[in-house]
Amino acid sequence: MADITEQDPTAARDGSGGAPARKLRLFHFDIKTLGNYGDTLLFEAVRQVFNGFGDGRYFEVTDARPLRDPVGPALVRHINEHADAVVVGGGGLFLRDTNANSRSGWQWNISLNLLRQIEKPLIIFGVGNNRFIDQEDFAPPFVEHLNLVMEKSVFFGLRNTGSVETIRPYLEPSSRDRVEFQPCPTTLSSYLFPDLWRPELPDERRLALQMIVGKRQERAGFSADAIYTDVLEVARRLKGDGWTLESVPHARADLGFAERAAAAGLVDSEVRLFNDPDGLYKGVEHFAGLPFILGTRGHAQMVPFGMGSIPLSLLVHHKTGYFARDIGHPELTVDPRQDGFVDRLHAAVNEAAEHRVALRAELAEARAGFFAQTLDNLASIYQRITGTTVVPSHTPYPPLARGLAARAFLQGVHRDTADGRVRSLTADLAAAREQVPSGLDGPSWLRRRAREAVAAGDLATARTLWRALDAVVDDGTGRAPRPRWDSGALRLVPAPLLEAARDLRRR
Template sequence: MKPFRLFHFDIKTLGNYGDTLLFEAVRQLFHGYNDRGSFRFHGSTNLRDVVGPKLVSALNENYDAIVIGGGGLFLSDTNPNERSGWQWNCSLDLLEKIDIPIIVFAVGNNRFPGQKDFSPKFVEHVNLLAEKSIFFGLRNRGSVETIKEYLRPELRDKVVYQPCPTTLSSYLFPDIHAASREPKRELSIQALVGKRQTAAGFDKEAIYDQCFEALNGLRSKGWNISSFSNARGDNAFAVDMRETLASDEHHKLFGSKNIFQALDFFARTPLVVGMRGHAQMIPFGLGTPILSLLVHNKLKYFLDDIGFPEFCVDVRRANFAGELIDKAEYIYENYDAVTSGFERARAGLMDLSISNLGDIYKALGGRGQKKKFVPMSPFERYLAQQGYNSQLRLEELKRAEEVLVREPA
């Protein structure tokens, strides 16, 4: 039986490393399933671009199914639009005209604390999307429960848990994953208290001061401290950290056309501390212990899902520096137990993902699906990377042309 032809609504970008990796990880997970015999992605486009009637016709005529996701796409103020009320820029009318199966895969409810609720347009759109989908998988159980609240009762059971494929990185990139490692007093940290967090009541100065106090305390205990940035907004914390602690070691992970290069950093860093979702999910996926600084519910959702809620630090608590020090020291002192626990959790997520892919394959009419998962080789990843960058360049040129057309002569 020939592999099913898939079209991917994704986001290709070098500006946020989480987004850079996650959509490619989705494709690699589908491709590797069932000894590479079940799925092939034959096309993609940026999900934030307007979906037009020509594209819908092309989808219906040339593909077996479309995949939307993953990522925190259920968010109204990134790519705000009147068509859907969330990031996928497809109108209700054109969504209705899509005749091929729809797969919503590892998408998250990304509403920030204190952010206004979704619009009535979103409610109408997400209900139609759920109605038309053969699979509606969200990346954490918190998203599963909160999105169900917007759906009609008869649609709620369609919403299931599908982890972000970045949490499966040891299976997708086994040659990069370090199966065994020695505990070291060494960590890297990413932090961002921006406009959204400030609007929700987070005190940037107080939080950063507590982070610096914790980092200084850890350094006095022999820890090597560095910072990293998944996106441009993270650089400000790194600058403040350098000025406050005289810490010059910084790792800029975004912006590189080598889209898999940052995996080496996450795989070799003994402990990663972060505020971004993918600053936690990617290192976990590679077997690296994490501590989450709670500025968004998705961080807590993820730790709950993997069975390690104790690795969350609530930055709204006064004087949380001591808690951060104690938890970092705990991870160092119990390193083998923590990494073994992560390995078991990751295996459970992989088993669930393979089961979900089996359900998708069966829903599309597939038969025979008990063969092993086969990851890409380093050379195949190189080819995928070249394709990624070529497609990104084409999308950038397309947008530039559209801007020129709109501008008056």
């Protein structure tokens, strides 16, 4: 393993010294979003991990598409013609009900047939088994799809040892040893953004709070209300102990707890990390100066850990326990189902503060191990594809390049959002077109159905039917003038608003 024993933000570790055979062009199946800070940072961190390896001599991420979108034949042809390898992930992609689809059984939305047609090696990088506690098992064709992914992979790296252990049983026995450990790139943030990292922090009792207990956890027997109530009681005790508390919601779903904490007067400030157009590095900058955080999201552990914060968490998902074990401190995760939860959580926070110097040093050593493991993995990936052995090294983006990457990221978010709207509209039009009975005049039938929908007060359906004329009538002939409720400025008014206005006028 690469020898990295301490943080050296200024060192650009040397590579092999010779020019590699070639720079590999990587196609990345990613998720660009501003709605969940962990994912906001994650996929850009993956890109910077690969692009910075060997001072940029060995890999370049040249293209990307959202992994939750259906993969079509044209994209597979594009990959085969223009890429040398395909990176999938990271993230908790092994989950059946986020982006539920019958093509794969997990979040990557590619059919078995098209997966077989990809001619380039796959790199599964920092992916996690995200099944919730007591959640039902994966549905078909997950096992067949997973084994085909493994067959086509040159590297199959999962982000915690718990995922390694729990995914192996789904694989053919001959492939199980090929599952490797690849830490989530967000845990390497102090190495990716060294100018933002702080080697020392003031000795202060300051704790950030992030909480979400969702429906899937409640189905497993967790009570959001009970857990939030207990955590707020711990917060009251900590305030009495002299702690400063702040709220750091990672996504909109975290606001339920955040608002309760604010209403109770228990938080001194709030830093919202989601839906910020300039927020790609907002979290890592904030966590660089934060001593402690308590959360329930996996990335509320991993991102702060990556910048030196001490991450405490609740065991409301397997992954929080997996991560705490991997960093050598399972005691930092507290199970709310066990008796005496309030007392145990209060004690865990104060004990972490009491041992903060030693704990921070131990976590830095764990982070260095994660970074060394990642560099060794990248060297192995390059060697497996090209046959060329290289010395593991990495050069982080300088601030200017990182700023340009943030601009490119934001443009990618806008592009993917616009593409998603086009795909949604195309699907609506195709569905409407299929409604035209055979033997009937399509345009006339659609116009009649649109008028019927208007008469029934259903403008949303009427708009979909009217726009389906674009799919049915290719040359624009036979199309009536656009109706008043779908022309001019009114086209921008949401259908429910127009429907409400119509109802009001009738009354």
